[in-house]
Amino acid sequence: MVALLAAVGDSDQHTQRSLAGRLDVALGLANALLKRCVSKGLIKIQNAPARRYAYYLTPKGFAEKSRLVAEYLESSxxxxxxxxxxxxxxxxxxxxxxxxxxxxxxxxxxxxxxxxxxxxxxxxxxxxxxxxxxxxxxxxxxxxxxxxxxxxxxxxxxxxxxxxxxxxxxxxxxxxxxxxxxxxxxxxxxxxxxxxxxxxxx
Missing domain, CATH: 3.40.50.720 (NAD(P)-binding Rossmann-like Domain)
Structure with missing residues (x-):
């Protein structure tokens, strides 16, 4: 999940397909991960032109990303x-x-x-x-x-x-x-x- 939060935090121009490519996972899995993050209040979705969606980290999402990165570094x-x-x-x-x-x-x-x-x-x-x-x-x-x-x-x-x-x-x-x-x-x-x-x- 930390990779997804990091990708969304880096840019608000991602599509589900580009996120799937960034994470090297199937499109369906990327969609499921996004829905999970949205349900947890970590990511916010907004409508964008051309029937697209923009993904943003919420304040809670930024905090969770920082926590997961610290946890990963400690584990490493x-x-x-x-x-x-x-x-x-x-x-x-x-x-x-x-x-x-x-x-x-x-x-x-x-x-x-x-x-x-x-x-x-x-x-x-x-x-x-x-x-x-x-x-x-x-x-x-x-x-x-x-x-x-x-x-x-x-x-x-x-x-x-x-x-x-x-x-x-x-x-x-x-x-x-x-x-x-x-x-x-x-x-x-x-x-x-x-x-x-x-x-x-x-």
Whole structure:
């Protein structure tokens, strides 16, 4: 909802179709969201020329937008702190085992957080595993298509930072690398190969 309130607050020239495009949602969903905001007194609709409507934020809408933005920022900061803390724990544990060169599987925001954590713990990122990403590097680190290429760059372990399909990425890498050389933060809820093998045995 914060995206809708922000869009309406930015301009009173939006149509339902342009709002749907701005939010990247179907027109029907944009219409439903607008009706919900109108019913809550957050947005006001006025007639405009050419049988169109103009959408305005009410004072209550401005206040709600500010509250939601603050809530989002607080949530984002909490997530960043939690993710960074968990990656630092992983890197400290790897360093204690003598592993200091890693590859990161993933090339999104989590990968960026993992890189920050690596630099803070003396871990070197040798490569970023990102199949399908046609880019030479990611924040200064070589981007490779698979595990073999990452190992060729000197990686000794792989850290999962793919939020879209973390379990699948973990399982695929574990099929070619010892499970104790593939780690993931708790927030991704990945079932480790050790746990999975125990469950199968049971």
């Amino acid at each position: 900061l909490n997530f960043f702190r939690r993710a960074r803390g968990q990656y630092e724990e992983l890197f400290v544990a790897l360093a204690a085992r003598g592993i200091t060169k890693i590859a990161i599987a993933g090339s999104g925001e989590l990968a960026e957080i993992a890189m920050l954590s690596a630099s803070a713990t003396g871990i070197t990122v040798q490569a970023v595993i990102a199949p399908g990403r046609n880019i030479p590097d990611f924040h200064g680190h070589a981007v490779v298509a698979d595990l073999a290429a990452a190992l060729a760059h000197g990686a000794e372990a792989v850290v999962i930072a793919d939020s879209s399909a973390p379990q699948a990425v973990y399982d695929r890498i574990c099929a070619a690398l010892p499970a104790d050389c593939v780690v993931a933060p708790r927030l991704l809820h990945v079932t480790s190969a050790h746990v999975a093998s125990k469950e199968i045995a049971a």
